[in-house]
Amino acid sequence: MSYAIALSFLVAALAPTIVRFAGRASPWILAILPASIFAWFLSLTGRVREEGSIVQQITWVPGLDANLTFHLDGLSLLFALLVSGIGILIVLYGGGYLKGHPQLGRFYLFLLFFMGSMLGVVLASNVISLFVFWELTSFSSYGLIGFIHEKERSRAAALQALLVTSLGGLVMLVGLILLGSMGGSFELTQLTLQDSLSEHPFYVGALLLILAGAFTKSAQFPFHFWLPGAMEAPTPVSAYLHSATMVKAGVYLMARLNPALGDTTLWLYLVGGIGLVTMVVGAYLALAHTDLKKLLAYSTVMALGQLTMLIGLGTELAIQAMVVFLLVHALYKAALFMAAGSIDHETGTRDVRELGGLAGVMPLTFAASLVAALSMAGLPPLFGFVGKEIVYDATLSLDSGAALFTTFAVLANIAVVAVAGIVALRPFLGARRQTPKAPHEAPFTMWIGPALLGVGSVVFGLLPALVGPTFMVGAASAVLGEPQSFELALWHGFNLPLLLSAITVASGVILYLAWPRLRTGFGNFDRLFGEVPRLGYEWTLDALARVAAWQTRTIQNGSLRWYLFVIVAFFVALTGATLLFRGGIALPDTTGSVHIFEVIVAIICAGGALVVVLARSRVAALASLGITGYALALLFVMFSAPDLALTQLFIETLSVILLTLVVIYLPPLRRSEATPGRTRPVVRDAVVSALAGGLVTLLVWGVIANPLDMTIPEFYGENSYTQAHGRNIVNVILVDFRAIDTMGEILVLALAGIGVFTLMRLRANRARAPRVFAYRLAPEEERGLVPAERTDIAGPLPDDDEWEQDERGPNS
Amino acid sequence: MNSLILRVVGRLLVPLMLLFSVFLLLRGHNEPGGGFVGGLMAVGAFGLYSLTYGVATARKALFVDPRTLVGLGLLLAVISGFGAAFIDAPYLTGVWFVWDLAPDFTLHVGTPTVFDVGVYLVVIGGVLMALFSVEDD
Numbered sequence: 001m002s003y004a005i006a007l008s009f010l011v012a013a014l015a016p017t018i019v020r021f022a023g024r025a026s027p028w029i030l031a032i033l034p035a036s037i038f039a040w041f042l043s044l045t046g047r048v049r050e051e052g053s054i055v056q057q058i059t060w061v062p063g064l065d066a067n068l069t070f071h072l073d074g075l076s077l078l079f080a081l082l083v084s085g086i087g088i089l090i091v092l093y094g095g096g097y098l099k100g101h102p103q104l105g106r107f108y109l110f111l112l113f114f115m116g117s118m119l120g121v122v123l124a125s126n127v128i129s130l131f132v133f134w135e136l137t138s139f140s141s142y143g144l145i146g147f148i149h150e151k152e153r154s155r156a157a158a159l160q161a162l163l164v165t166s167l168g169g170l171v172m173l174v175g176l177i178l179l180g181s182m183g184g185s186f187e188l189t190q191l192t193l194q195d196s197l198s199e200h201p202f203y204v205g206a207l208l209l210i211l212a213g214a215f216t217k218s219a220q221f222p223f224h225f226w227l228p229g230a231m232e233a234p235t236p237v238s239a240y241l242h243s244a245t246m247v248k249a250g251v252y253l254m255a256r257l258n259p260a261l262g263d264t265t266l267w268l269y270l271v272g273g274i275g276l277v278t279m280v281v282g283a284y285l286a287l288a289h290t291d292l293k294k295l296l297a298y299s300t301v302m303a304l305g306q307l308t309m310l311i312g313l314g315t316e317l318a319i320q321a322m323v324v325f326l327l328v329h330a331l332y333k334a335a336l337f338m339a340a341g342s343i344d345h346e347t348g349t350r351d352v353r354e355l356g357g358l359a360g361v362m363p364l365t366f367a368a369s370l371v372a373a374l375s376m377a378g379l380p381p382l383f384g385f386v387g388k389e390i391v392y393d394a395t396l397s398l399d400s401g402a403a404l405f406t407t408f409a410v411l412a413n414i415a416v417v418a419v420a421g422i423v424a425l426r427p428f429l430g431a432r433r434q435t436p437k438a439p440h441e442a443p444f445t446m447w448i449g450p451a452l453l454g455v456g457s458v459v460f461g462l463l464p465a466l467v468g469p470t471f472m473v474g475a476a477s478a479v480l481g482e483p484q485s486f487e488l489a490l491w492h493g494f495n496l497p498l499l500l501s502a503i504t505v506a507s508g509v510i511l512y513l514a515w516p517r518l519r520t521g522f523g524n525f526d527r528l529f530g531e532v533p534r535l536g537y538e539w540t541l542d543a544l545a546r547v548a549a550w551q552t553r554t555i556q557n558g559s560l561r562w563y564l565f566v567i568v569a570f571f572v573a574l575t576g577a578t579l580l581f582r583g584g585i586a587l588p589d590t591t592g593s594v595h596i597f598e599v600i601v602a603i604i605c606a607g608g609a610l611v612v613v614l615a616r617s618r619v620a621a622l623a624s625l626g627i628t629g630y631a632l633a634l635l636f637v638m639f640s641a642p643d644l645a646l647t648q649l650f651i652e653t654l655s656v657i658l659l660t661l662v663v664i665y666l667p668p669l670r671r672s673e674a675t676p677g678r679t680r681p682v683v684r685d686a687v688v689s690a691l692a693g694g695l696v697t698l699l700v701w702g703v704i705a706n707p708l709d710m711t712i713p714e715f716y717g718e719n720s721y722t723q724a725h726g727r728n729i730v731n732v733i734l735v736d737f738r739a740i741d742t743m744g745e746i747l748v749l750a751l752a753g754i755g756v757f758t759l760m761r762l763r764a765n766r767a768r769a770p771r772v773f774a775y776r777l778a779p780e781e782e783r784g785l786v787p788a789e790r791t792d793i794a795g796p797l798p799d800d801d802e803w804e805q806d807e808r809g810p811n812s
Numbered sequence: 813m814n815s816l817i818l819r820v821v822g823r824l825l826v827p828l829m830l831l832f833s834v835f836l837l838l839r840g841h842n843e844p845g846g847g848f849v850g851g852l853m854a855v856g857a858f859g860l861y862s863l864t865y866g867v868a869t870a871r872k873a874l875f876v877d878p879r880t881l882v883g884l885g886l887l888l889a890v891i892s893g894f895g896a897a898f899i900d901a902p903y904l905t906g907v908w909f910v911w912d913l914a915p916d917f918t919l920h921v922g923t924p925t926v927f928d929v930g931v932y933l934v935v936i937g938g939v940l941m942a943l944f945s946v947e948d949d
Contacts, residue, residue: 059900059902060902060903061902061903062902642844643844643845643846643849646836646844646845646849647848647849647852650849650852650853650855650856651852653856654852654855654856654859654939654943657859657863657943658942658943658946661943661946661947662946723906724906724924725841725906725908725910725920725922726841726842726924727841727842727843728840728841728842728843728844728845728846730844730846731840731841731845731846731928732841732924734846734847734848734928734931735841735846735847735924735925735927735928735931736906736924736927739893739904739906739924739927740903740904742889742927742931743889743890743893743904746885746886746889746930746931746934746935746938747886749934749935749938749939750882750885750886750934750937750938752938752942753878753882753937753938753939753940753941753942754879754882754938754941756941756942756945756946757879757941757942757945760945760946760948761945
């Protein structure tokens with residue numbers, strides 16, 4: 001399993017090169033990857049059925065219990081097949097959709113990177129690795145939504161999706177760690193075996209935090225606004241990430257944790273309730289829109305809500321309905337998205353009001369989307385019918401609330417029937433309309449995907465036994481945590497679900513016919529449930545920007561004197577308080593002897609520091625600072641720490657050079673005259689410096705009052721050569737025993753270098769570079785009319801004497 | 813800085829300093845030295861050179877952009893950790909190869925050596941990036 005993920009990442013990295021050299025053949029070459037992964041997972045079906053699950057473990061960070069553990073059970077298998085299977089079609093479709101695009105290679109890079117991450121999410125058993133892959137999907141989704149990065153709307157939409165989902169992911173991480181500490185293991189395979197977790201005092205906290213991640217990822221109300229925004233992505237991306245796979249990650253996680261966290265009242269109300277609201281809101285929000293992709297996006301929100309609701313209900317039938325509807329939805333929604341993309345690609349518009357009569361010109365696309373729409377509407381003999389029947393069956397057989405859940409499920413599905421008609425009938429039937437481009441049938445790569453998915457909807461509908469016993473039963477067993485056995489059938493006889501289905505379809509057809517007149521009426525509904533959450537997001541960011549500007553003005557005001565004061569004062573206050581209240585103040589042991597050289601060096605050291613304070617020019621102060629540093633190096637030599645001495649010497653030399661280079665551009669020190677209206681806080685600085693010096697002295701006394709613990713030096717002394725082939729313990733610690741620390745340090749060093757470099761560049765380019773950062777996503781209607789607002793997130797420039805000095809430069 | 817003393821001494825010192833920095837880097841595992849100190853030594857050499865002959869000349873003498881060095885160094889450090897995967901050990905565990913080249917000389921080469929070279933390059937690149945851009949201004 002790890003190879004499938006690693007291979008995806010590898011091919012993703014190579015994709016730009018492959019596209020450059022293979023040109024037109026590249027979609028076909030790249031499709032080999034998802035195809036072979038799909039075939040490989042398919043070949044494991046039998047083993048998963050017999051053994052229940054396959055586990056693979058790779059040690060990663062054993063000290064933190066974070067390991068790359070993968071396990072493949074029925075649920076993971078279903079998701080892995082969906083991810084890789086639809087992946088094949090999307091890779092081909094994307095090649096046709098973005099044919100000749102100069103950045104096709106980058107598109108494939110992100111797409112395949114996403115595929116690897118998504119496989120990681122559904123296969124990971126360790127919660128930490130699950131989180132890592134989870135955030136990687138958000139990250140690749142960011143790259144894909146913002147693929148057309150020249151457009152400000154794309155960038156704003158990408159940022160919105162990233163902020164919502166990755167913040168949710170971070171909250172979820174806290175929940176997952178809580179869960180791990182509750183269950184005593186970070187392995188999902190262990191956690192799902194425990195059923196006393198819901199009595200743990202942390203249960204409510206962990207549940208809320210984890211659900212925050214799942215709800216944001218799966219666009220549950222009130223976080224659903226990012227999903228329609230994400231429709232700025234190229235359509236293959238919407239078909240893949242934002243309908244069939246990534247948005248289901250939250251559903252996957254809830255299903256996965258159902259055995260561990262489910263079956264409580266809180267779970268039922270929260271997951272079932274939010275799912276119910278999302279289902280109804282999403283279904284009717286769709287009807288307010290005329291953009292094909294928006295219609296589909298909101299109906300995806302509805303589907304995600306329905307899946308969440310079914311998990312929340314948690315009965316055997318509900319879970320069966322959940323896994324069946326999962327497959328049903330993936331089949332029809334990916335097909336409809338691809339068909340919508342083909343229409344957009346061929347006609348140049350995806351507004352249903354401007355489309356009509358395309359059936360004659362694009363017969364294959366029409367046929368494929370018709371089948372998909374029929375499955376979406378839940379008509380026999382398609383797989384969607386099987387799915388809807390079992391959903392109604394599940395809500396009807398609830399012990400309590402059956403009427404409530406069934407009513408709302410029927411209401412939501414009525415809207416879905418109407419949406420199916422709007423996206424799959426209106427563009428194709430009726431009179432031909434003038435479109436920006438003259439349409440032709442989409443190329444082969446672009447109709448084969450929806451066609452194959454349509455065939456799937458038909459075949460699985462007629463022969464549900466093809467997927468029932470193998471995939472559906474396995475997935476439902478994994479969600480429920482105990483083996484299941486059930487059969488799917490197209491025909492259940494005349495019963496209540498069938499009647500409800502008939503009512504749904506009939507009302508849906510009426511709604512479809514009345515839609516052109518009703519559409520504007522849904523506008524108010526859209527403003528309330530669609531716009532308000534989005535505005536809430538923008539208000540939050542506005543507030544954040546204001547807080548950031550305020551705290552930059554107050555704390556980081558550009559005055560180095562103030563920065564140093566804050567840093568030193570905090571150090572003194574916190575460390576001093578700890579030392580005072582926790583104890584540890586000790587007087588030095590005066591019995592030892594002091595060598596005369598040590599006294600001399602100490603005097604030089606202190607003298608240098610004194611000259612720094614008294615010096616009348618900056619360069620002189622720096623030079624005496626260097627004296628203090630060199631004297632310190634000398635002390636290191638005396639106490640046999642040659643490595644430290646060497647480093648200290650170099651650091652001292654380089655910092656004097658660097659600081660001198662900066663300082664010679666500053667105006668001379670004017671000690672006596674204060675800036676008008678300001679007094680130089682000499683007394684304050686002197687007090688803080690004295691306190692800091694005194695505190696460090698106390699700390700050193702406290703440290704040497706305790707006998708030195710020799711176990712650590714002894715360990716290194718014994719093992720340095722035998723284990724790490726080196727006799728210089730300092731260096732061995734740096735590059736071997738504690739190499740990860742060194743890695744962090746060189747990263748910091750690199751960032752500091754880049755920081756200085758960027759700051760110097762910024763100064764040079766300040767006149768040109770606009771310091772703005774757009775995150776607003778204007779409503780669709782305003783596209784092209786009102787430019788998205790820009791907000792200065794960095795706040796006004798600091799206004800301080802240090803900064804002004806800097807501005808005046810060497811001539812002042 | 814146009815100082816005759818600095819120019820003459822710089823011409824003599826810079827190659828020696830660079831040589832010494834490589835020496836420090838390579839001997840670091842057994843004697844005082846290592847990538848960090850070695851890198852600082854090299855920065856000192858290029859810093860002296862840039863002060864004497866100007867930043868443009870120093871940049872030319874370095875051949876590569878300091879930013880490239882930083883990236884290369886970080887990459888080397890990160891990659892060196894993956895060697896542990898081949899002996900099924902946690903990330904960054906040292907992997908060593910030992911050759912008996914002569915009766916009294918055994919060469920030990922391991923992934924920590926690569927790591928130290930990475931540190932060396934990051935130090936050179938990072939500090940020079942700061943130094944050069946401040947000098948440029």
